[in-house]
Amino acid sequence: MEVIRIHHPLDQRQIPSDPVVLAMGFFDGVHRGHQAVIQRAKEIAQAKGVKLAVLTYDHHPAIVYRPLTLADQKYLSTTRRKLQLLARFGVDRVFLVSYTGAFSAQSPQQFVDDYLVKFHTVTAVAGFDHTYGKKDVATMDRLPEFAQGRFDVETVGPVEETDRKVSSTRIRQVMQAGQIDEVNQLLGYQYRSTGLVVHGEARGRELGFPTANVLTPDNEWLPGIGIYTARLKVGAIWYPGMVSVGRNVTFGDHRPITVEINLLDFQGNLYGESVTVEWHHRLRGEVKFAGVEALVAQLQQDEAATRVYFKQLAAD
Known part of the structure; x- marks a missing residue:
């Protein structure tokens, strides 16, 4: 996939x-609603025999x-992750624009003339609520x-799940x-999120459940507190x-939030490793136990449930 970085x-x-068919949007998360826009643009591009391009920021x-x-x-998807996902969904070219005050000051007509037309757009595709300047x-x-007849326009309607629109805002809410x-x-x-494995308090090792402590970037969303x-x-x-x-919380109040992962049947030194966490399934919320024995008993149950989960996943 070709990435063209643009500064106004x-x-x-x-x-x-x-020429290109151009899908437009910020596409944070490249969720199912975004995928519908990209897929429609891809279908048009294939029908016209041209490349599929995306304009994003x-x-x-x-x-x-x-x-x-x-x-x-x-972000649900940092720029690096967003580009990975766009490539996965078959995009040929990405126009990655730095969204600045000068860029935003364009009138809608200037934006169309100076960007969409000059990208050699034959069809522009976006979601029904997409805007490219003042919302009204x-x-x-x-x-x-x-x-002005220089390219076609295709508008994609909302994708709904349980009678509500799939949106980045909704995903952030359920993530939290x-x-x-x-x-x-x-x-x-x-x-997926990323991070760096660093030293923690080594409590997991003392309990028989050693963990990799993942220092996470400030600009990536994490799931809310839980297991x-x-x-x-x-x-x-x-x-x-x-x-x-x-x-x-079993070891005290007002402690900082940490991300700690216990790997099944793993032996090795992960300190200093840059890692990616792929989040699958919520087991439970965080509980303050009366003591270490109760905590260990729960961790044993969590481990058993985790093994069952991944065994079923492998069988599917």
Whole structure:
């Protein structure tokens, strides 16, 4: 997949001369709603015999318009992960634009003239609620007016799950609630985060359940507090295990949230490894136990449930 990084104003020399069908969106998470847009654009591209391209951005456009919120600083898919997913879904070319104040100051007509037309777009495809400027003006309904017959416009309706639209906002909400099973259903794949294995307090080792303590980036969403089944990727190998996102409340109050994964049947030194966590299934919430014995008994149950989960997954 070809990635063309663009900073406003556009340098036309960056842009290949061949025509494209262009899917547009920020695509945080590249969830099932986004996938519907990409799939429709892919179908049109194949019918026309041209490449499938995506126009997306390297950070939240909201950063330009308002003070930072938590949602503006965290991503369901960082730029690197988003590009991986776009490649997975068959995109040939990505126009990755740096969303700046100067870029946002364009009128809808300027954006169409200076970007969509110069990308050699034959059909522009986006979701029904996509905007490319002021929300009351830069709508998909008005895009044909700005296109002036130079390219076609295709609008994709919402994808719904349990009578509600699949959206990045909805996924972030259920992510914070720890409902990783629903997150994965809305995404259409298992959610992944990254991190670095660092030293912890070694309590897991003392309890007979050694853990890899994963220092996670501030800009990636994590599931809410709870115990989960997951896989950990080290190098090219995936290892199954169970993950705790929590404060280890059995050992005291007001402790920081940590991410600790106990790998099944693993022996080795993971300190300093850059890893990927693939989140699968929520086992339970965090519990404050009366003592170590009760905690160990619960961990044994969690391990048994984790083994059953991955055995069933392998059989499917």
